[in-house]
Amino acid sequence: MTTSNELISEKAATGIEGLDDILSGGLSRGHLFLLEGEPGTGKTTVALQFLQAGAKNGETSLYITLSETERELRQGAKSHGWDLVDAINIFELTPPENLLDADHQQSLLYSSDLELGEATKQIFEVVERVKPTRVVIDSLSEIRLLAQSSLRYRRQILAIKHYFVRYDATVLLLDDLTTESLDKTVHSVAHGVIRLEELTPAYGAERRRVRVMKYRGQKYRGGFHDFTILEDGVHVFPRLVAAEHRSGYLRQTLSSAIPELDALLGGGIETGSSSLILGPAGTGKSLISMIFATAAVARGEKAALFIFDEELGLLFERMKNMGIDLQALQATGNLLIEQVDAAELSPGEFSHRVRRCVDDGGIKTVVIDSINGYQAAMPEENALILHMHELLLYLNRRGAATFMTVAQHGLVGDMQAPVDITYLADTVILLRYFEALGKVRRAVSIIKKRTGSHESTIREYRIGSQGMTIGEPLEAFQGVLRGVPTYLGVGSPLLKDDVP
Structure with a gap:
């Protein structure tokens, strides 16, 4: 026997996984909800998915349209691969031929009075006939x-x-905000209000986001959440809240398989920590992150690479020349590689992709190359830092080791990063160019490690066909990080293969 409390808590799922997550399960049954947004934001698509979700559960669904024709609705549904013939009852409130019928045009009375009464009467009549449990009225304008x-x-x-x-029907009212956008009449009457928005950046695809503005007697996930409209319908990406995700994991030290690099790092990188690789263009930031990813695969673990800046074919060829065959590792199924287009992908969708990899794919090493590309997806620096904070905290709590690269402006001397996230990372690896004995050389140092001790030295490294070779600490030089060091010692501590 079902109690009244169970009936109250029962939800009507919208059929959109992410939206149901935001709404804590869906829409409360037997209530009236408002879905508002300007034309083109996806209200009709959301409404059709809501009705189809009910039809799949054996519920009777009714779409009452005052703006679109039934033919337009069915054509729009077909563009998503949906056949509404048996799933949804569609009632076109004012057929086009009635608008041209002289008998329906009033001359002595206000036509709006009669039309409003007639419209309401038609709505009630079709409901009496169909007896739906889910209803959409489009639109309130x-x-x-x-x-x-x-x-x-x-x-x-x-x-x-x-x-x-x-x-006891669950009703979804659609409003396109084309008239009296400041009128909050329905906001006060509705049990809940959901708003869809569309933003157009200076370059790239439009960005869509959803926000629950009101939901009586129900806790929901507040704020804006990114969503997209694809061929199979609407996909909502709930804003990542790291505090909701806690899991126990065994903290281990991960080796890079390069003894000198491990020595610099005090043994290696710990699981559940984030590492930032910082340096100018061409210093090998991507290579170091790939070294840790390939070491993870060699241990039998899974790793994921999210590449923002480089075309995959070029990356594969470049890494192969350094002894790392990414395509072969990808073929094993233990290395996931995704090309990310910052102009097309919203930050919320990117976070969702990373989360899916970790939760569903069991991935324990994540590489984001680079934060410069990620910043292009989110021009507002403050929002970027908040996104990165939640994403890194989430990955840490899942026991994943995260590696990020940031390209700094300039080549030698004082350099600036486009965004400062060094305080978010647990470990910061600094790469630099310096001049010595008539050659441009590279140096690496660890300037921060929260999870343990590390070397305070600066070591030279070389990138060649065998990958990365790291030398002894540069104890005989002063000013390496400034780019033009002074030789203080006897003999040369530089890598011998580079000495003329």
Whole structure:
């Protein structure tokens, strides 16, 4: 036997996984909800997925349209691969031929009064006939225009609300915000309000986001959440909240398989920590991150590379010339490589992809190359830092080792990074160019490691066909990090193969 409390807590799923997550399961049954957004934001697509989710559960679904024709609705559904013939009842409130019928045009009375009453009557009649449990009314703009005054409009919405309560139907009202956008009449009447927004950046695809503005008696995930409209419908990516994810894991020290690099790092990198590889272009930031990823695969673990800046074919060829065959590792299934287009992918969708890899794929090593590309997906630096904070904290709590690269401006001397996230990372690996004995050389040092001790020395390294070779500490030089060091000792501590 079902109790009244169980009925109250029962939810009508929207059929959109991410949106149901934000709404804590879906829409409360037997209530009226408002879905608002400007034209093109995806209201109709969300509404159709909501009705189809009900039809799959054996519920009766009804779509009442005042703006689009039934033919337009079915054509729009077909573009997503949906056949609405058996799934959803569609009622076109004002057929186009009636608009041209002289018998329906009033001359002595206000036509809006009669049309509003007739529209309401038709809505109630079709509901009596179909007896739906899920209803969509599209859109409120037409009802608002027919009502003409705010008072009549509010009375009409209240009448619709109380009418549907008798049928215990879950109602979704669509509003395209084309008339009286400041009118909050339905906001006060509705049980919940969901807003869809579309943003157009200076370059790249449009960005869409959803926000739950109100949900009576229900805890929900607040703030903005990115979403996209694809061929198979709407996909919502709930904002990542790291505090919701806690899991126990065994803290281990991961080796890079290069003894000198491990010595610099005090033994290696710990699981559940994040590492930032910082340096100018061409110093080998990507290579170091790949070294840790390949070492993870060699241990039998899984790793994921998210490449923002480089075309994959060029990356494969470049790494192969250094002794790392990424394609062969990818073929084993233990190395996932994704090309990320910053102009097309929103930050929320990227976080969702990373989370899926870690949760579903069992991946324990994550490489983000680079943060410069990630910043292009989110021009607002403050928001970028908040996104990175939540993503890194989440990955740490899942026991993953994360490696990020940041390209600094300049080549030698004082250099600046486009965004400072050094305080977020647990370990910071600094790469530099310096001049010595008539050659441009490279140096590596560890300037921060929260999880343990590390060498305070600076070591030279070389990149060749065998990958990375790291030398002894540069104890005989002063000013290496400035780019033009002074030789203080006797003999040369530089890598012998580089000495003329």
